[in-house]
């Protein structure tokens with residue numbers, strides 16, 4: 266498929282990559298989409314091939330053309346050496362962590378990390394003799410003070426779940442490099458479209474592909490993208506633990522990928538519009554959105570990110586449970602439920618005070634996390650406007 270008119274040195278834009286990467290219609294009878302391969306057994310033509318495993322696919326658990334296609338496309342977007350798909354975002358997190366640690370090691374974990382990641386560290390890693398030390402998300406280069414001879418890795422998530430603090434990834438990467446320790450990042454919020462983690466010195470970029478890659482709330486999937494020096498360790502862990510994605514989920518991930526950039530553009534514009542609208546509301550104390558000038562680490566977002574997505578939080582002035590229920594119970598378009606990244610808008614209350622250990626959360630009122638979906642923005646505003654009217658009526 267060489268087109269002489271094309272300048273192959275010109276880097277492809279991500280919008281073109283999501284459409285064309287990881288599929289080859291010349292190999293699939295002209296059909297545009299990679300078919301969904303299903304299977305465990307892969308046949309070998311000769312004893313020699315069987316013994317040397319000298320063919321592209323050897324067993325279903327190690328991948329098939331559908332899996333490899335999506336992995337290659339994500340590697341291209343993340344500018345990584347390799348990508349391994351997993352059955353869920355959490356499995357991507359746990360497989361990546363298990364790839365690097367052994368009994369006696371310490372890891373540094375950001376305090377606003379996705380809660381199930383914290384639960385894994387506090388229960389599974391601790392049982393294996395690995396100690397987790399939580400740190401302030403705004404620590405930056407001062408993370409050097411927490412490093413000991415036992416520190417194996419630093420885990421980052423930026424912005425972090427629920428409270429949306431941003432991390433100074435380049436400053437942390439500098440420290441990780443100086444101490445020869447691994448740097449991992451849960452990059453689900455920005456996706457590689459808006460933050461190319463490996464270009465910032467991160468060794469392992471993790472996606473809950475469940476969110477924006479799948480994009481339709483109909484599948485669970487994860488991905489781990491690695492630098493060349495991290496690839497063998499993550500590959501080994503993946504094989505040891507028998508980690509692999511489901512066929513249906515892989516297909517849905519590849520299908521979602523094709524519209525990733527257009528969906529994100531819409532999520533981005535609507536979320537900023539709604540965040541600014543919320544900032545002007547009397548019921549709202551604070552809006553926690555990295556792309557807003559009011560965000561405490563807005564300068565970091567401007568420096569490092571090329572865009573923002575649909576997820577942000579607000580802090581209400583009130584802490585009244587009855588007012589909250591009055592507002593949320595009757596929303597028409599904002600659903601209440603976990604996960605995010607799909608086409609539908611979501612809203613959930615959260616209490617960061619309940620799990621933080623390295624820092625304290627001083628929310629003056631109830632924190633609400635919103636995911637702004639693909640509905641018309643005026644319908645979403647009207648939905649929240651009616652919700653605020655119910656909230657106010659319940660308070661007075």
Ligand SMILES: *Cc1c(COP(=O)(O)O)cnc(C)c1O
Pocket residue numbers: 353354355356358379422426451453454473474475476485486487604
């Ligand atoms: C949802 C989420 C995960 C876990 O993804 P699942 O596919 O639900 O297991 C991990 N990290 C972040 C930041 C998430 O929001």
